[in-house]
Amino acid sequence: MNHRAISVPTNSLPASAGIGLKPEHFLDILDQRPDLGFFEIHAENYMVPGGPFHYYLGRIRADYALSVHGVGLSIGSPAPLDEAHLDRLAELLARYQPESFSEHLAWSTHDGHYLSDLLPAPFNAATLARVCEHIDRVQERLKRRMLLENPSTYVEFSASDMSEAAFIGEVVRRTGCGLLLDVNNAYVSCTNHGRDPLEYLRQLPLSAVGEIHLAGFARECDSLGAPLLIDSHGAPVAQAVWDLYDEALALIGPVATLLERDNDIPPFAVLHAEANAAQQKLARLQRKVAA
Known part of the structure; x- marks a missing residue:
């Protein structure tokens, strides 16, 4: 596969905290x-x-940096990208010139139907080729670098022959x-699959991080009574996630951080x-770096 060079905008999100923009708060x-530091919108809205x-x-964009977060491109789908959706996305980005655009490592379309969820895919050579082809097309059409979000997962595939971090x-x-x-x-994801989240972070390409998301989760149990965490975006950030955020900042340095809340x-x-x-937390780290 011939991967194309992309045009990267010179601006970027400030290394500050932001919030997902909701109509209840306009x-x-x-x-x-x-x-x-910034606000983030879901592109499809x-x-x-x-x-x-x-x-x-x-009105809000006139005073704040903006991040656009897509949920409908279906980057992991085996089908080709929806070019009409990509065109609408390009129009939105041209209109507001956001400092950042991101999408999910997931799929949400099948046979012309949109599924209201972000579904996982196996981590193997076939998925890798498909995801890279789709990202190449997105970046070529939008003429900007895309950020890819690591997924929340509840099942794993026997067809996977790579770790999630290696795949990303x-x-x-x-x-x-x-x-x-x-x-x-x-x-x-690491809790659900019995892995060390800090070790997972260390295996990621952290030099490529352009934004961090923080959100709340719901705690349930699976059919065997084992703990099952659900990425609900409907609760405050848990202390364990704040602690992992501290570890992430220590590894990466100060970076734009979004507080997500989509439910309740x-x-x-x-x-x-x-x-x-x-x-x-960002300010303390910035002072430490500057000292």
Whole structure:
């Protein structure tokens, strides 16, 4: 496969804390102008020409850095990419010129149907070739570097013959894409599969990390009574995830960090407080680096 060079924008997200932008918080943000590094949107919520979402995003974008996070490209699907979806994405990015764009190492489409979930794929040569081909096409069409997010998983495939970290490292090496390190996903997946999350982090291509995600999880049990963590985005960040975030920052250095909440969305002040907790960690590390 011939992987193409990509055009990388010179701007990037600030090494500060940000929050996922939710319509429930539009007015709070415009009234308070909170001290945050950036906001992040889900691309698919803005793939229309107009309406209130665009009105508020335009006003907020004027004052803040922006990250666009896709959930519908189905990078891991065996089918070709949906070119119409990619065109709409390109139009959105041209409109707002975000500092970052990211997508998931997952698939969500099959035989023309969209599945409302981010599903895993086996880590093997066939999946690797397909994922790299899709990322090459995305980066070629968008003319920018894409960040690829590590998944949260609940099952593993007997067809896998690579570790997740080795697979991601090879994707980054072949395509030149970056890595969106979701620390909650790392903790959830490693707990579910009985692995050491810190060792997993150390095996990733950490020099490619362009953004970090933090989120909450739900705790359940599987049919055998073993703990099963679900990446719910509906709870505060767990202490174990904060601890793993500290380890990630020690390995990587200060990097843009997003607080995600997509379910049971609390008042803006609650999310802002969580973002401030991440900002304090970033600021302490920045002072240490500068000393």
